[in-house]
Amino acid sequence: MSLDINTPERVTTTSQAYNAVLTAILDGSLKSGQSLSLKGLSDSLGMSAMPIREALRQLEGIGVVEIIPHRGARVRPLSLDDLVDTYDARIPLERALIRRTAARMDDATAVRARAALDRQAEALATGNFAAARSAHEDFHLTLYRAAESPWLFRLCKQVWLNSERYQALTMTEYAHVHERRLEHQAILDACQTHQPDKAEKALERHLTRTVTFLSSAMANEHEEVEHRTLTSRAP
Missing domain, CATH: 1.20.120.530 (GntR ligand-binding domain-like)
Structure with missing residues (x-):
């Protein structure tokens, strides 16, 4: 999986991660119910896990990601x-x-x-x-x-x-x-x-x-x- 992080200058790494993962969810690159591995996202985006973890929390806040205690995150399934x-x-x-x-x-x-x-x-x-x-x-x-x-x-x-x-x-x-x-x-x-x-x-x-x-x-x-x-x- 390759994620695009082309974003305007002077944005935070959390914003970059947020925009990249959201775009991938909306265009279907990340599928309904797909697991969101911190390591996998870190490798794809070329950044540490910390901003990605915060981005996933923000994406959970708008309802497109689920964070399951002790199991990790996934794209919220379509239903x-x-x-x-x-x-x-x-x-x-x-x-x-x-x-x-x-x-x-x-x-x-x-x-x-x-x-x-x-x-x-x-x-x-x-x-x-x-x-x-x-x-x-x-x-x-x-x-x-x-x-x-x-x-x-x-x-x-x-x-x-x-x-x-x-x-x-x-x-x-x-x-x-x-x-x-x-x-x-x-x-x-x-x-x-x-x-x-x-x-x-x-x-x-x-x-x-x-x-x-x-x-x-x-x-x-x-x-x-x-x-x-x-x-x-x-x-």
Whole structure:
């Protein structure tokens, strides 16, 4: 496993470790439930165990890592219950944010959000799923920053990071990707025309459809794993 620690200058080694491990979790390089060895991470990142240990504590704080006493750390496993709980938390926060954004949307924010959608489409077309995930994050968070609500944004960002771990399940599904692009465009259009009610409804529809699609993808993946297990045990 190779982790990228290219980060801005004058950041702490703990911040470097935090960003590198978080990115690896979000892009799937570190898998659901995977053990996080201090020695392995130290070797990959080229730093001592101390900042990595602190980074893992911080990642536990945002819900993407589990630290099990006397056993070590692991990537927190994906689960249907966690997915639903995450979106139950996301939806009211993001509804509040998008209403505020729609009321005060400016041209500069619209340009940045549209550019993020274009980058996502280009990345998906070339199979660069890490770049597509990053552009997807840029789109939503660009709109939410424009709400000018530091507390809502801070709470939303934490829940958002956990939900992003599930996106890889559907990133390559063309029908879902196409529908998601239309849903994103509807959210942006409503914000640009300063229609909070319409923006809120478009966002809620988008998030509700996403969690339904992800739930189905998780169920299908579980069935495939069970089928492979039964097949491997067959005489």
